[in-house]
Amino acid sequence: MISFESSIIRLKDVSKKYSTDNVVFSGIDLEIEKGEFVFLTGSSGVGKSTMLRIFFCAERPTSGEIWVDGVVLSSLSNAQVPYLRRKIGVIFQDFKLLSNRTIFDNVALSLEVVGLGKKQAEQRVMQVLEGVGLAEKTSHYPLQLSGGEQQRVAIARAVVNRPSIILADEPTGNLDLQRTEEVMMLMEELNARGTTIIFATHDDRLFENTHRRVLRLLNGKIRI
Amino acid sequence: MTFAILCRRAFSDLRQNFCAQFITTMVVSLSILIFAFFTLLYFNLQHCVDRFGAELGLLVFLSEDTPKDRIPSLYQKLTGLSEVEKVTYISSEEAFGRLEKFLKDEKEVLEGVNPQFLPPSFEIRVNRAVFQLKRIKQLAGEIDKWPEVSKVQFGQEWIDRLYVFSGLVRTVVVITGLLLLFTAAFVVTNTIKLTVYARQEEIEIMRLVGATKMFMRGPFLVEAFLQGLLGSSLALGVIFACYRFLQGLEAKSELLRGVNICFIPWQYTVAIIASSVLLCVLGTALAMRRSLRL
Ligand SMILES: Nc1ncnc2c1ncn2[C@@H]1O[C@H](COP(=O)(O)OP(=O)(O)OP(=O)(O)O)[C@@H](O)[C@H]1O
Ligand SMILES: [Mg+2]
Numbered sequence: 001m002i003s004f005e006s007s008i009i010r011l012k013d014v015s016k017k018y019s020t021d022n023v024v025f026s027g028i029d030l031e032i033e034k035g036e037f038v039f040l041t042g043s044s045g046v047g048k049s050t051m052l053r054i055f056f057c058a059e060r061p062t063s064g065e066i067w068v069d070g071v072v073l074s075s076l077s078n079a080q081v082p083y084l085r086r087k088i089g090v091i092f093q094d095f096k097l098l099s100n101r102t103i104f105d106n107v108a109l110s111l112e113v114v115g116l117g118k119k120q121a122e123q124r125v126m127q128v129l130e131g132v133g134l135a136e137k138t139s140h141y142p143l144q145l146s147g148g149e150q151q152r153v154a155i156a157r158a159v160v161n162r163p164s165i166i167l168a169d170e171p172t173g174n175l176d177l178q179r180t181e182e183v184m185m186l187m188e189e190l191n192a193r194g195t196t197i198i199f200a201t202h203d204d205r206l207f208e209n210t211h212r213r214v215l216r217l218l219n220g221k222i223r224i
Numbered sequence: 225m226t227f228a229i230l231c232r233r234a235f236s237d238l239r240q241n242f243c244a245q246f247i248t249t250m251v252v253s254l255s256i257l258i259f260a261f262f263t264l265l266y267f268n269l270q271h272c273v274d275r276f277g278a279e280l281g282l283l284v285f286l287s288e289d290t291p292k293d294r295i296p297s298l299y300q301k302l303t304g305l306s307e308v309e310k311v312t313y314i315s316s317e318e319a320f321g322r323l324e325k326f327l328k329d330e331k332e333v334l335e336g337v338n339p340q341f342l343p344p345s346f347e348i349r350v351n352r353a354v355f356q357l358k359r360i361k362q363l364a365g366e367i368d369k370w371p372e373v374s375k376v377q378f379g380q381e382w383i384d385r386l387y388v389f390s391g392l393v394r395t396v397v398v399i400t401g402l403l404l405l406f407t408a409a410f411v412v413t414n415t416i417k418l419t420v421y422a423r424q425e426e427i428e429i430m431r432l433v434g435a436t437k438m439f440m441r442g443p444f445l446v447e448a449f450l451q452g453l454l455g456s457s458l459a460l461g462v463i464f465a466c467y468r469f470l471q472g473l474e475a476k477s478e479l480l481r482g483v484n485i486c487f488i489p490w491q492y493t494v495a496i497i498a499s500s501v502l503l504c505v506l507g508t509a510l511a512m513r514r515s516l517r518l
């Protein structure tokens with residue numbers, strides 16, 4: 001197993017095509033440092049979500065090699081995939097909440113899958129839900145919440161098991177300015193504690209005046 | 225993941241998807257009910273044939289020149305046979321008496337006839353536990369070879385016909401039962417498939433947040449186990465109630481008395497429950513295999 005001291009995600013000549021005339025990107029080389037906070041941007045349909053999906057093995061690349069936290073993804077068997085995913089918190093663009101479970105249970109799911117009982121998880125879940133301003137709605141169901149509230153539940157679920165990498169796919173897409181600010185603060189806070197964050201968005205204002213690296217996807221290539 | 229957590233998850237699942245789970249259990253129950261009903265029918269048919277055959281028994285006629293003092297030892301010999309349950313000696317005089325009784329008003333035709341003209345005989349009742357046409361035939365053949373015996377009679381024609389008939393009915397019941405079993409298996413696995421597909425999204429989401437296969441499968445398998453167990457137990461419970469009801473009728477009605485309705489033997493009852501559980505668990509495992517692919 002090759003371990004790269006500083007880069008937590010590394011791509012070498014990675015391509016993804018769904019069919020011969022549906023090439024999302026090709027020949028991508030990229031390194032993301034441990035503890036980095038990078039933005040991934042580009043217009044709609046350019047492949048931001050696809051890129052993130054490849055990082056946590058929800059999608060396999062057509063060709064090329066990917067290392068995540070020192071592990072070569074192509075060598076990962078299906079049985080090992082869950083263990084990689086536990087190190088990665090994903091905020092899905094479409095939230096992916098369980099509609100028949102309460103907000104509390106949805107967030108607790110991340111801890112449940114690693115074998116923590118609900119009782120043990122309670123404190124951490126409540127803490128995270130307070131952090132995103134949903135402490136009063138723990139027993140509601142996702143469909144009883146607004147789009148922005150659902151998005152915050154998705155964020156809470158992604159961060160609750162303290163992953164070393166967070167893949168955020170448009171986590172502020174449904175939020176107003178103030179909530180956006182709060183989410184950005186939360187991300188900054190997590191990043192300050194050493195979490196690597198890859199933040200996909202098409203909202204230029206979010207990184208207008210930061211010193212962060214911005215990866216621009218355009219025509220299947222990355223421009224920095 | 226501990227067993228306690230697994231059970232708790234399964235039960236909270238059961239609560240959340242109560243309706244779907246209930247319907248699946250009912251489908252299992254109805255399928256098993258139809259099958260178990262046929263099994264009950266089958267065993268009662270078998271039971272009836274055996275009992276009827278056993279009541280026919282054997283008739284052993286002795287040759288007329290058999291000395292009287294040989295009778296007790298022959299009696300001993302017959303009762304010594306393992307297949308024989310009861311032996312009754314009928315002397316020539318007794319046989320004559322029976323004939324007279326049978327003829328009633330017309331008994332004058334026997335006037336002047338020697339009451340010894342009928343041969344003495346033994347009536348044999350065959351042990352019910354060993355009753356089998358083949359064994360009875362064998363037994364008859366053996367006894368026939370004894371020097372004192374002139375003829376062995378048994379309702380062979382009757383039994384033969386009965387057996388051909390019951391064999392036919394049995395074949396029909398077994399084929400119908402097998403078809404029902406296939407139908408039940410098909411309906412149950414497809415119902416389960418549908419419930420698993422209905423929860424596809426849930427499985428997908430668990431997968432994405434890092435659940436292992438066992439974590440996702442566990443509650444589904446526990447639920448399937450319970451469905452199989454409850455569904456089949458319920459069905460057999462209903463069958464048992466029917467059986468008790470028929471027994472009640474039997475006790476009251478002259479016509480039915482002696483039919484002696486029997487329940488499905490316990491080994492088969494256990495087998496039905498076990499196969500139902502197996503069917504549900506395997507069906508679920510198969511249905512999940514598709515949705516668990518990466
Ligand atoms: N399962 C799939 N099968 C075929 N094509 C796909 C599939 N998933 C994505 N694509 C294609 O890949 C391209 C990139 O999609 P992706 O969702 O990554 O875009 P995106 O950059 O996240 O867009 P948005 O900003 O709207 O979320 C799209 O053109 C889409 O048609
Ligand atoms: Mg997207």
